[in-house]
Amino acid sequence: MSKTVLQVNHLKTYFTVDKRKNLFVRAVDDVSFSIDQGEIVALVGESGSGKSTIAYTIMGMYETSGGEIIFDGEDIANKKRTFDFKKKAQIVFQDPGSSLNSHQDVKEILSLPLKVHKVVKPSQLETKIIETLDRVGLSEDFMYKSPTAIGGGEKQLVSIARALCSNPEFIILDEPTSNLDVSIQAKIINMLLKLHEEQSLSYLFITHDLSLVRNISTKVIIMYLGKICEIANTEEFYGNPHHPYTQMLLSAIPVVSEEEEQLKPSRIRSTGEIPSPVNIPKGCSFNTRCHRAVPLCFEEDPEMIEVTKGHFVRCHLYGKCKPEL
Numbered sequence: 001m002s003k004t005v006l007q008v009n010h011l012k013t014y015f016t017v018d019k020r021k022n023l024f025v026r027a028v029d030d031v032s033f034s035i036d037q038g039e040i041v042a043l044v045g046e047s048g049s050g051k052s053t054i055a056y057t058i059m060g061m062y063e064t065s066g067g068e069i070i071f072d073g074e075d076i077a078n079k080k081r082t083f084d085f086k087k088k089a090q091i092v093f094q095d096p097g098s099s100l101n102s103h104q105d106v107k108e109i110l111s112l113p114l115k116v117h118k119v120v121k122p123s124q125l126e127t128k129i130i131e132t133l134d135r136v137g138l139s140e141d142f143m144y145k146s147p148t149a150i151g152g153g154e155k156q157l158v159s160i161a162r163a164l165c166s167n168p169e170f171i172i173l174d175e176p177t178s179n180l181d182v183s184i185q186a187k188i189i190n191m192l193l194k195l196h197e198e199q200s201l202s203y204l205f206i207t208h209d210l211s212l213v214r215n216i217s218t219k220v221i222i223m224y225l226g227k228i229c230e231i232a233n234t235e236e237f238y239g240n241p242h243h244p245y246t247q248m249l250l251s252a253i254p255v256v257s258e259e260e261e262q263l264k265p266s267r268i269r270s271t272g273e274i275p276s277p278v279n280i281p282k283g284c285s286f287n288t289r290c291h292r293a294v295p296l297c298f299e300e301d302p303e304m305i306e307v308t309k310g311h312f313v314r315c316h317l318y319g320k321c322k323p324e325l
């Protein structure tokens with residue numbers, strides 16, 4: 001059995017909007033999932049659903065408001081991230097432009113993590129930088145270039161090279177290709193898959209793109225307004241989507257093959273408005289848009305239920321309001 005790299009239990013990250021009025025954005029609200037070694041877990045949801053907040057909370061950039069983050073067997077929630085964690089866990093951001101220091105060249109950018117984590121002897125630094133650039137498909141000519149002098153795709157490759165420098169076991173990829181041209185996106189995705197294969201890396205891959213997720217992930221997590229609606233392994237997820245929100249998202253994605261078309265739920269129109277994250281409705285937070293809502297959905301927040309092994313859904317239709325067979 002594979003080792004569990006990350007286990008998130010009942011994680012909450014709230015942002016204060018108005019302390020006196022007790023107003024919060026519940027950006028992440030009671031979220032639980034795990035990532036095993038070698039898994040690519042896709043975290044999917046519309047803008048504002050809490051995906052990046054989960055990522056930043058795991059990395060220790062945001063404080064948790066509750067719950068556990070167990071990394072390598074230890075609860076690190078609200079603890080200062082250790083040197084060991086920073087070596088083993090890395091993040092690649094959506095916008096490589098702002099995450100790379102424009103006053104440094106690529107050699108300096110990659111030298112820092114190699115020196116901090118004492119990955120190689122100083123005499124081997126340059127060789128290691130060339131080798132790392134090569135792993136992401138960049139030539140050694142890039143060493144003396146500034147991030148301002150290279151294209152968006154190349155900047156993202158440098159960001160990935162920087163993340164690889166400490167020999168991590170887990171990488172969060174926060175929409176790593178969403179700002180890039182389609183041709184470059186494919187190149188970067190293929191390179192990430194090759195690295196994953198070679199080193200048994202574990203990825204938390206944040207994206208909006210359900211077509212991409214189908215081809216790359218081992219497990220899918222669907223978020224809506226700070227909560228998880230559904231978790232399943234990828235084959236089960238696409239073959240047997242349960243949550244009305246998942247069905248709505250899947251019914252809208254373009255497909256290329258007849259086989260995929262047959263598996264896709266018939267088109268479900270998105271109705272209603274996404275509620276304000278400060279004023280989430282009573283009951284299930286998806287009730288304002290759900291085409292299958294029943295009265296209980298406006299009264300009670302559903303619990304997460306394991307419908308079949310490893311397939312979890314948070315919807316009354318699979319729990320208290322399950323139709324009799």
Ligand SMILES: Nc1ncnc2c1ncn2[C@@H]1O[C@H](COP(=O)(O)OP(=O)(O)OP(=O)(O)O)[C@@H](O)[C@H]1O
Nearest residue numbers: 015025027045046047048049050051052053054277
């Ligand atoms: N630092 C912050 N302070 C206050 N509210 C925040 C902060 N960061 C995020 N939020 C709010 O938390 C909610 C979740 O935001 P988050 O960025 O995690 O969503 P997301 O799913 O990653 O969206 P996107 O796909 O657009 O990146 C949103 O309502 C957002 O406005």
